[in-house]
Each structure stands twice: as structure tokens, then as C-alpha cells.
Amino acid sequence: MKQLIIASTSTLHSGQYLDYLLDTLKLHFKNIEDIVFVPYARPSGITHDEYTKKAAKAFAKIGITVKGLHEFKNPVEAITNAKGIFTGGGNTFVLVNALYKFKLINPLKAAVNNGIPYLGTSAGSNICGLTMCTTNDMPIVYPPSFKTLSFVPFNINPHYLDPNPSSKHMGETRETRIKEFHKFNTQPVIGLREGSWLEVKGQSIQLKGELNARVFEHGSDPYEIETDTFLNELN
Amino acid sequence: MKQLIIASTSTLHSGQYLDYLLDTLKLHFKNIEDIVFVPYARPSGITHDEYTKKAAKAFAKIGITVKGLHEFKNPVEAITNAKGIFTGGGNTFVLVNALYKFKLINPLKAAVNNGIPYLGTSAGSNICGLTMCTTNDMPIVYPPSFKTLSFVPFNINPHYLDPNPSSKHMGETRETRIKEFHKFNTQPVIGLREGSWLEVKGQSIQLKGELNARVFEHGSDPYEIETDTFLNELN
Numbered sequence: 001m002k003q004l005i006i007a008s009t010s011t012l013h014s015g016q017y018l019d020y021l022l023d024t025l026k027l028h029f030k031n032i033e034d035i036v037f038v039p040y041a042r043p044s045g046i047t048h049d050e051y052t053k054k055a056a057k058a059f060a061k062i063g064i065t066v067k068g069l070h071e072f073k074n075p076v077e078a079i080t081n082a083k084g085i086f087t088g089g090g091n092t093f094v095l096v097n098a099l100y101k102f103k104l105i106n107p108l109k110a111a112v113n114n115g116i117p118y119l120g121t122s123a124g125s126n127i128c129g130l131t132m133c134t135t136n137d138m139p140i141v142y143p144p145s146f147k148t149l150s151f152v153p154f155n156i157n158p159h160y161l162d163p164n165p166s167s168k169h170m171g172e173t174r175e176t177r178i179k180e181f182h183k184f185n186t187q188p189v190i191g192l193r194e195g196s197w198l199e200v201k202g203q204s205i206q207l208k209g210e211l212n213a214r215v216f217e218h219g220s221d222p223y224e225i226e227t228d229t230f231l232n233e234l235n
Numbered sequence: 236m237k238q239l240i241i242a243s244t245s246t247l248h249s250g251q252y253l254d255y256l257l258d259t260l261k262l263h264f265k266n267i268e269d270i271v272f273v274p275y276a277r278p279s280g281i282t283h284d285e286y287t288k289k290a291a292k293a294f295a296k297i298g299i300t301v302k303g304l305h306e307f308k309n310p311v312e313a314i315t316n317a318k319g320i321f322t323g324g325g326n327t328f329v330l331v332n333a334l335y336k337f338k339l340i341n342p343l344k345a346a347v348n349n350g351i352p353y354l355g356t357s358a359g360s361n362i363c364g365l366t367m368c369t370t371n372d373m374p375i376v377y378p379p380s381f382k383t384l385s386f387v388p389f390n391i392n393p394h395y396l397d398p399n400p401s402s403k404h405m406g407e408t409r410e411t412r413i414k415e416f417h418k419f420n421t422q423p424v425i426g427l428r429e430g431s432w433l434e435v436k437g438q439s440i441q442l443k444g445e446l447n448a449r450v451f452e453h454g455s456d457p458y459e460i461e462t463d464t465f466l467n468e469l470n
Contacts, residue, residue, distance in 0.1 A: 013403040044411060045418030091415055093374075133375050138412040139328075140368050140419050142381045159406040168248040170429055171394040176279060177373040180326055183280030184375050194405055 003117040004200035008192035010121035018058040034065040036082040040098035041090025041123040079107040089122025092135035097143040129155040153235035160191030189216040205231040239435035243427035245356035253293040269300040271317040275333035276325025276358040314342040324357025327370035332378040364390040388470035395426030424451040440466040
């Protein structure tokens with residue numbers, strides 16, 4: 001049975017890395033002693049080692065050991081043998097580029113579809129959708145494809161941000177961007193606000209956290225869903 | 236001699252489409268009666284016809300007729316024969332995808348390098364740099380390459396936005412994004428604030444408008460330049 005936590009962000013404004021999720025993660029990774037961390041998204045360009053240390057420090061609080069995927073000689077084998085997987089945030093283009101480069105797309109799909117518990121935050125969540133086309137990140141490298149892991153039958157927009165009515169900036173709002181996406185693509189998009197996550201258990205997909213999420217379906221007006229709503233029918 | 240206006244935005248918060256640039260454009264397109272408009276970036280997904288009408292309405296104020304590139308049977312020929320070219324803003328991925336699809340990259344380079352006056356706003360300015368890798372847009376389609384027209388020997392970041400110190404949002408600031416870009420790329424980036432533009436005349440590149448711009452060079456701290464500064468040495 002598929003088991004995923006697909007979180008908008010790793011860190012709340014007021015908190016430490018992963019803190020708001022630790023109780024959830026204790027259950028999610030129950031009876032698992034060590035997980036593999038995918039550090040490829042490199043937030044602010046930090047090294048794989050630095051990033052893995054940061055993840056390890058947070059998981060140590062719930063008694064779980066973290067090893068960076070870059071530390072394994074054979075990353076495909078490491079994913080295939082992993083007991084749990086966490087893909088951290090950063091730049092989605094950099095992440096997806098690395099996943100293709102190291103031929104990890106299919107091994108990741110196989111592992112997670114076979115029931116290995118997965119946690120994604122930000123870029124690590126964006127890749128759980130059909131494509132990375134609703135990332136907020138800057139395209140600083142050119143990946144071989146925008147297709148991603150398709151663990152859910154729609155796209156994710158992490159760090160979803162409501163329009164700021166007092167802004168004088170003429171750049172597009174997030175809602176405008178997602179509406180533009182729907183001029184060229186038909187799959188739904190879930191805008192996950194910071195502090196929200198999707199909990200996937202087999203065929204069930206449920207919104208968690210304190211906030212509402214915003215759903216964009218092709219050809220309809222966007223709408224809000226409350227926490228605990230199931231999204232099983234959305235595709 | 237190359238002649239370009241590379242503008243951060245088409246529209247200021249308080250103004251009408253292109254209004255703040257019209258005096259400049261009157262000189263830039265002096266003695267030119269008609270220009271070709273490249274509508275491919277499709278802001279908010281509007282049609283090529285709708286977008287061309289919007290551009291035509293603004294240019295009518297300075298006595299210039301606008302024809303949309305999509306109205307020509309042979310777009311390559313249209314660019315080759317154009318007396319002036321304007322590429323409007325919208326989504327840079329959609330724009331660049333169309334430029335490659337219609338094999339317009341080299342014809343555009345040839346026309347502009349041969350002295351045909353060019354105006355770009357937003358996405359139409361981003362493509363004047365070496366790559367589109369410093370766009371702010373959502374990657375809603377997958378273009379065959381991120382390489383762009385290289386009219387200036389650096390990258391452009393239009394709609395440059397200073398960090399908002401009061402924000403509680405955990406998404407990256409623009410400065411953080413451009414610094415991430417420099418972990419993977421070495422060319423300089425000019426952050427053009429709304430209301431600023433670069434004026435290119437042959438080998439000369441000058442910042443225009445009322446505001447400073449922010450320059451990001453690989454391996455150095457970013458710095459501000461004042462309006463009227465020449466950027467001829469930057470590469």
C-alpha cells in the first residue's frame with residue numbers, strides 16, 4: 001500500500017526544520033530505524049553533505065537515522081533497498097535533473113508504489129505529481145523532462161500563496177500562473193499552503209494540517225477544501 | 236548597429252499598457268511605420284489576436300501600426316522583413332517553446348544583430364539574455380532548450396523584487412533564487428526593477444528609467460547600479 005506525506009514546506013515561519021511534522025512522521029515511519037534522504041534539490045545551493053546533516057538532525061529527534069543518497073555507491077540500489085525515503089526541498093529543476101541523471105525515476109516509483117513510506121517537502125512534494133510544471137522555482141538547470149513520479153493523479157503547487165491585494169508589483173499572482181498552466185494542461189492542481197500536507201494511504205488521499213487548500217480544475221473556477229477532505233476522486 | 240529596449244515590464248502599477256515607455260519608443264522606432272509583434276508569450280493565456288490588439292492600441296498612440304507574427308503565413312519571412320520588432324511579456328516557457336517550434340531563434344538573432352530596432356518587455360526581455368534560466372515564470376510547457384537570443388552577454392531577471400522583510404512566507408526570495416542560479420551557472424544577472432530598462436546601441440548597454448538595478452556576478456556579492464550606468468564591460 002502506498003504511504004506518502006506530501007508536505008507544502010519543511011519549516012514553518014515560527015519553527016525549526018520539520019518540527020511541525022515530527023509527530024506525524026513518528027507514525028509514518030513507525031518501526032523504521034533508518035531512511036534514505038534524497039538531497040539533490042540543494043536549497044540555496046548547499047552541498048549534499050550539509051543538507052543530509054540538517055535532515056539527520058531533525059530525524060534524530062524521533063530516533064531515526066538518515067543516510068544521504070549521495071553516500072551510496074549505487075543510488076538505484078539504495079532506493080530499491082530503502083526502508084523509508086525522504087526527499088527534501090530546494091530547487092525542483094536541480095532535483096528532477098539529478099533524478100533523471102542517476103536513473104532514479106523508475107526505482108523511486110517502484111519503491112513507493114510497493115509501500116515504502118515516502119516523505120516529500122516542497123520540491124520533494126512537487127515531484128509526487130504528474131509533472132513539475134507547477135513548481136515555483138527558477139529554471140536554473142535544464143532537466144531532460146518535466147514529467148515526475150505521478151504518485152497522485154494531479155499536480156502539486158507547494159508554498160501556495162494567496163494574492164496580496166496591497167501589492168503594486170505587476171508580476172503574476174500564483175492563481176494567475178496556475179490558470180495559465182490550465183491553458184496548456186488539463187490535470188488538476190492542488191495549491192498547498194505552508195503547514196498543509198497530503199496523506200496518501202493506498203488509494204486514499206487526504207488533506208492534513210490546519211489550513212484549507214485551493215483546488216484548480218481545468219475549465220472550472222478554483223475552490224477551497226477544508227482540512228481532512230479526501231481527494232480520492234480528483235484526477 | 237544593434238538597437239534594443241529591454242524593459243522589465245510593459246505596465247507600471249499606476250499606468251496603461253506601455254504608457255511610461257511611449258516617448259522612448261517614439262525615438263526608438265523613429266521613421267518606422269509598422270512593426271511586427273511577437274504575441275507568443277500569451278499573458279494569462281489570452282489569444283494571439285487579443286494580445287496583438289492590445290499592443291496595436293498602445294502603438295497607435297505614436298502612429299505606428301502593429302501586425303501580429305501569427306497573422307503571417309511565413310513567420311520566418313515576417314521577421315526577416317520586419318522594420319521593427321516587439322516581443323511582449325507573458326510566460327517565458329510558452330514564448331521560448333514557440334520560438335523554437337517556428338524556427339525563429341536564428342531569424343530573430345539575424346534581424347536584430349543587423350540593426351532592426353527591437354523592444355522586449357518582461358518575457359520578451361528575458362529572451363534577450365544568454366538563457367531564460369532567470370525567468371520568474373511557471374514552467375507550464377517544456378521548451379526544447381533554455382538557450383535564448385544572447386543580445387546581451389548576461390542574463391535578465393525582469394520584475395526584480397526586493398525581499399519583503401515582513402513576509403512570513405518560506406518560499407525563496409528573488410535574491411536567493413539568483414544566488415542558487417550562480418551555483419550552477421557563471422554569467423552575470425541583471426535584476427531590472429519595474430520601470431527600468433536597458434538601452435542597447437551597438438556595443439553600448441545603458442540602464443534607463445528612474446530606479447537602480449541590481450547586478451549579480453558569479454562569486455561576488457550583488458550590488459546596485461544607478462540609472463544611466465553603462466554595462467558595456469559586464470560579461
